[in-house]
Amino acid sequence: MKLVKKLSLVAVAAAFVISSAGVGSTAQAAGSISGKITINGSTALLPLSLQAAKEFQRLNPKVKIAASGKGSVTGPQAVNKGIADIGACDWDASTDVPGFKAFSGQVANKVAVIPFATVVNKSVGVDNLTTDQLKGIFSGKITNWKDVGGANADIVVITRAFGSGTRVNYQAKALAGGDITKKDKNYKEVGSSGDMKTAVSTTPNSIGYIDLVYVSGGDLKAVSFNGVAPTADNVVKGTYKVWSYGYYMTKGQPTGATKAFIDYVQSKKFQDSSLKKLKFIPISSMK
Amino acid sequence: MSTHVNDLARGEAPKLKEPVNRSGWNRAARVRFTNKLFKSYFLFSILALCLVLALVIFFIGKTALLTFRDISFAQFFLSFDWTPEEGKFGAASFIINTLSLTLLTMVFAVPISVGLAILIAEIAPKWLKSFIRPVLDLLVGIPSIVYGYLGLTVLIPIIRNLSGENLGDGLLAASIVLTIMILPTISRISDDAITAVPKKYREAAYALGSTRLQVIFRVVLPAAMRGIAAAVILGMTRAIGETMAVVMVIGNTAQLAKSFFTPTSVLTSNIVMQISNVEFDSTWNYALHMMAFLLLIISFGLIMLIRFISRRGGHTA
Numbered sequence: 001m002k003l004v005k006k007l008s009l010v011a012v013a014a015a016f017v018i019s020s021a022g023v024g025s026t027a028q029a030a031g032s033i034s035g036k037i038t039i040n041g042s043t044a045l046l047p048l049s050l051q052a053a054k055e056f057q058r059l060n061p062k063v064k065i066a067a068s069g070k071g072s073v074t075g076p077q078a079v080n081k082g083i084a085d086i087g088a089c090d091w092d093a094s095t096d097v098p099g100f101k102a103f104s105g106q107v108a109n110k111v112a113v114i115p116f117a118t119v120v121n122k123s124v125g126v127d128n129l130t131t132d133q134l135k136g137i138f139s140g141k142i143t144n145w146k147d148v149g150g151a152n153a154d155i156v157v158i159t160r161a162f163g164s165g166t167r168v169n170y171q172a173k174a175l176a177g178g179d180i181t182k183k184d185k186n187y188k189e190v191g192s193s194g195d196m197k198t199a200v201s202t203t204p205n206s207i208g209y210i211d212l213v214y215v216s217g218g219d220l221k222a223v224s225f226n227g228v229a230p231t232a233d234n235v236v237k238g239t240y241k242v243w244s245y246g247y248y249m250t251k252g253q254p255t256g257a258t259k260a261f262i263d264y265v266q267s268k269k270f271q272d273s274s275l276k277k278l279k280f281i282p283i284s285s286m287k
Numbered sequence: 288m289s290t291h292v293n294d295l296a297r298g299e300a301p302k303l304k305e306p307v308n309r310s311g312w313n314r315a316a317r318v319r320f321t322n323k324l325f326k327s328y329f330l331f332s333i334l335a336l337c338l339v340l341a342l343v344i345f346f347i348g349k350t351a352l353l354t355f356r357d358i359s360f361a362q363f364f365l366s367f368d369w370t371p372e373e374g375k376f377g378a379a380s381f382i383i384n385t386l387s388l389t390l391l392t393m394v395f396a397v398p399i400s401v402g403l404a405i406l407i408a409e410i411a412p413k414w415l416k417s418f419i420r421p422v423l424d425l426l427v428g429i430p431s432i433v434y435g436y437l438g439l440t441v442l443i444p445i446i447r448n449l450s451g452e453n454l455g456d457g458l459l460a461a462s463i464v465l466t467i468m469i470l471p472t473i474s475r476i477s478d479d480a481i482t483a484v485p486k487k488y489r490e491a492a493y494a495l496g497s498t499r500l501q502v503i504f505r506v507v508l509p510a511a512m513r514g515i516a517a518a519v520i521l522g523m524t525r526a527i528g529e530t531m532a533v534v535m536v537i538g539n540t541a542q543l544a545k546s547f548f549t550p551t552s553v554l555t556s557n558i559v560m561q562i563s564n565v566e567f568d569s570t571w572n573y574a575l576h577m578m579a580f581l582l583l584i585i586s587f588g589l590i591m592l593i594r595f596i597s598r599r600g601g602h603t604a
Contacts, residue, residue: 070563071563071564072564073564073565073566074563077566077567081567098372099372100566153453154453156453156454161539161560161561161564162371162372162561162564163561163564163565164564182540182541182542183540184542184545184549185452185453185454185548185549185550186453186454187454187538187540187550188454188456188538188539188540188550189538189539189540189550189560190539191534191539191559191560195535198439198440199439202439202440202443202444203453203454204447204453205453
């Protein structure tokens, strides 16, 4: 037991020395950057962070990047507490959004465009929904598909739990700030995008919303929003409105290795290749 | 069991190879030293465990009690309105749902699993026993997320078809998944308890002219009562604390379950759904900790209750 304690103490001490040395020497020296970057927050942006970290560390072997994902709001919180250098968040956390106050003193750095889609189970015969229809459905005023041009069947609403970044953005963009009201029946909350996909795929007559990248395969389909199909092209053209930027929140303007990393993520090289491969949309394509 | 351990320890002491004289220690001193060493090691083990338990209670409790800085005791325990975004933190529906889910699960699980245990231990032929026991052992080891996924993809559509509901999520689905999950645990441990009943009890009962049914219900089951109660405790604590399997089939909506099919939420599922989306220093976070603390207290309470019952039942056997 004592030996284990000693060993772990040594390990902790070593980690401490290494990390403090890393933080101490974030200055750029002779073109090579060194330092330690911790990324925390949104799971939606995690694949992007991991891919960027891999590439950035190959170019700058002296930089150590640790990325993890939990929930959008944990990103800016971790930055506030000094636990993380970068807080990945699905909304601009330096401003107020429904349910969450602005994090003062933080800077939002755009890194990607995330499109969202309204999805329905394959059994639903509806292919287009308007803002008003969606507002009616999610607030519980419209409960039958026949009221929005479908068959005579109850609408089953599937939604993300309050606090989800996807929900914040969907409410703001697709529902124009409208409410999502819980009901006694035909209503269910799920905890992640993966669960949303499973739930909508397996529940007949269900409706939900999800990151566009998840809409492939399964027994679900994306419906058009105000007559516009949810595709990356339509987002770029500016006709499909349900999308948001993904942000890297930092405490004040980023410096040192953190700045270099964010610059790399925003660079044309990364945005046009790896980011596109991960099915995000480059920020430069938005005007 | 304990006598076995003692025998083993005593049996091993003389096996130490070192000659007594070379070490300068006599045998008695060495034995005394080893005994002391092991005594303190065991003491340390149990203390470490107690320390962990104390720390869990202390830290969860400390954060949990901060809840009552902002909201009243009465609101948390008596209000059914859980709307964190509007500052309403009534946990009554979660508490009642947790209790009713556990009760429903036990109503399903206990008769079936004890019946299964009787079958394996008393009735089944040898080849069937040696088939069912390993199968049950395998089932115990399946991760709960697998049960949850099966519940979502297999059980829910069945419930939907049979009940005519659109969704099917709710207490019934959750309790069936939990029943399947804890069934092997309860029946395997009950099986051990029943098998451990001395053969002479049965022989004596048969000699007095009992039928097989009488032997099982009047002699074997009462004698194995404590073991079965322990099995039920284990199953129940697993059911109460189960999160992943429940989250997938219960519907996760903060409201009281008015029927078997109301999409609803229990303490565990609500914590796991919301904890990653709350701010650290918020009443919401404290309230979730309070729910975890409550879960701890409920499961302690239930364990105490069943221990109490089984002790009283044990004497009449």
